[in-house]
Amino acid sequence: xxxxxxFIKGIYKENPVFRLALGLCPVLAVSTSISNAxxxxxxxxxxLLSSNIIVSLLMLLFSxxxxxxxxxxINKIRIPMFIVVIASFVTIVExxxxxxxxxxxxxxxxxxxxxxxxxxxxxxxxxxxxxNPLIPSIADAIGMGIGFTLALVAIAFVRELLGSxxxxxxxxxxxxxxxxxxxxxxxxxxLVIGLYLALLNxxxxxxxxS
Amino acid sequence: xxxxxxxxxxxSIFINNFVLARFxxxxxxxxxxxxxxxxxxxxMAVTFVMTxxxxxxxxxxxxxxxxxxxxxxxxxxxxxxxxVPDLTFxxxxxxxxxxxxxxxxxxxxxxxxxxxxxxxxGIYLPLITTNCAILGVAVLxxxxxxxxxxxxxxxxxxxxVQAFSAGIGFTLVLVLMAxxREKLELANIPKPLQGLPIAFIVAGLMSIAFLGxxxxxxx
Numbered sequence: 001x002x003x004x005x006x007f008i009k010g011i012y013k014e015n016p017v018f019r020l021a022l023g024l025c026p027v028l029a030v031s032t033s034i035s036n037a038x039x040x041x042x043x044x045x046x047x048l049l050s051s052n053i054i055v056s057l058l059m060l061l062f063s064x065x066x067x068x069x070x071x072x073x074i075n076k077i078r079i080p081m082f083i084v085v086i087a088s089f090v091t092i093v094e095x096x097x098x099x100x101x102x103x104x105x106x107x108x109x110x111x112x113x114x115x116x117x118x119x120x121x122x123x124x125x126x127x128x129x130x131x132n133p134l135i136p137s138i139a140d141a142i143g144m145g146i147g148f149t150l151a152l153v154a155i156a157f158v159r160e161l162l163g164s165x166x167x168x169x170x171x172x173x174x175x176x177x178x179x180x181x182x183x184x185x186x187x188x189x190x191l192v193i194g195l196y197l198a199l200l201n202x203x204x205x206x207x208x209x210s
Numbered sequence: 211x212x213x214x215x216x217x218x219x220x221x222s223i224f225i226n227n228f229v230l231a232r233f234x235x236x237x238x239x240x241x242x243x244x245x246x247x248x249x250x251x252x253x254m255a256v257t258f259v260m261t262x263x264x265x266x267x268x269x270x271x272x273x274x275x276x277x278x279x280x281x282x283x284x285x286x287x288x289x290x291x292x293x294v295p296d297l298t299f300x301x302x303x304x305x306x307x308x309x310x311x312x313x314x315x316x317x318x319x320x321x322x323x324x325x326x327x328x329x330x331x332g333i334y335l336p337l338i339t340t341n342c343a344i345l346g347v348a349v350l351x352x353x354x355x356x357x358x359x360x361x362x363x364x365x366x367x368x369x370x371v372q373a374f375s376a377g378i379g380f381t382l383v384l385v386l387m388a389x390x391r392e393k394l395e396l397a398n399i400p401k402p403l404q405g406l407p408i409a410f411i412v413a414g415l416m417s418i419a420f421l422g423x424x425x426x427x428x429x
Binding site for chain 1 (some may be wrong): 232233234235236237240299300302303305306307310311341342345346350353401403404405406407408409410411413414415417418421
């Protein structure tokens, strides 16, 4: 039950993008099309999951083999340690993407190496995985990863539909639909995420009143 | 396309503004833009760290990671150029470690040398490590000013100019945003839009304004 709730919370109640406002740079930058959004979401979920597993295991190992003093000094260098773990997985993602998905890697561009500084990943490693055992950490990572991907797809859905009249690259609007070019340009990202946040606030307020 | 120094300055401050066009450094842009004073402090700290981080990462990339004619394996140990190891895949790990430790050093150094400056920038410095604009500018420098792993003409100067003007561009939009948000405090905003949503919409409008700069002819 508790593992399930760890998994569920990342999707809506503590959605990393809409609720915690973390990792905004990639969300705004790569949400021009749904395929980009899914690619970015998958890459981030992979890094999140792997780093959560390693961090959780590392901390478990340290608590088993180190004396109290040793644990204290490990605590001081834990953030650089987490960053190295995350950066290694990001490098793996970078290499795999450019080898097997060159088109996706081209369109995500600089935002693949920038997964390292995505606050969600360091935030979950530091705030959750370093304090919890392996299984809940895995559930937390998958939940957060899916929540992040869903948020990205939700934004990309609006931007791709209005900005190029297509979904997943397929034209679906009638021929006299004029694409709102603004939506796939940078301002569209800001406006769409602002309106999404307002919508969620409005739903919350209505729930509180009733 | 090769640009001159003046073009790079205009490009990175206005046309490809780091926040509004490239979406880098949004966390401080949303987080520290509530007051004008802290926005100026953050902007200065980011500009400073960005320039130094770009300098150091450029040096590391040219002399250690990329198989260039400046690589120390070639210059010091006279390894034949085709045997110089290509370590460019380590870029992400090396850069983030360098930036994280650099920020620590800068913090300690400023604290020692200039307590006044430390009081102005101190609290922003630790936040900068996870600011994606710093790593972003370091990676972008490599993408823009290196071709096939070799530095372009005067890529060192261009790197410094781009980093510094990217910082200026960041400071500019941060300060503009802080000015607007101080006024927004007094405005009567519908309840669901209060806080972050209206900040995003303001950022969207600013981004539309900055789109106008892309019509500039900088040839």
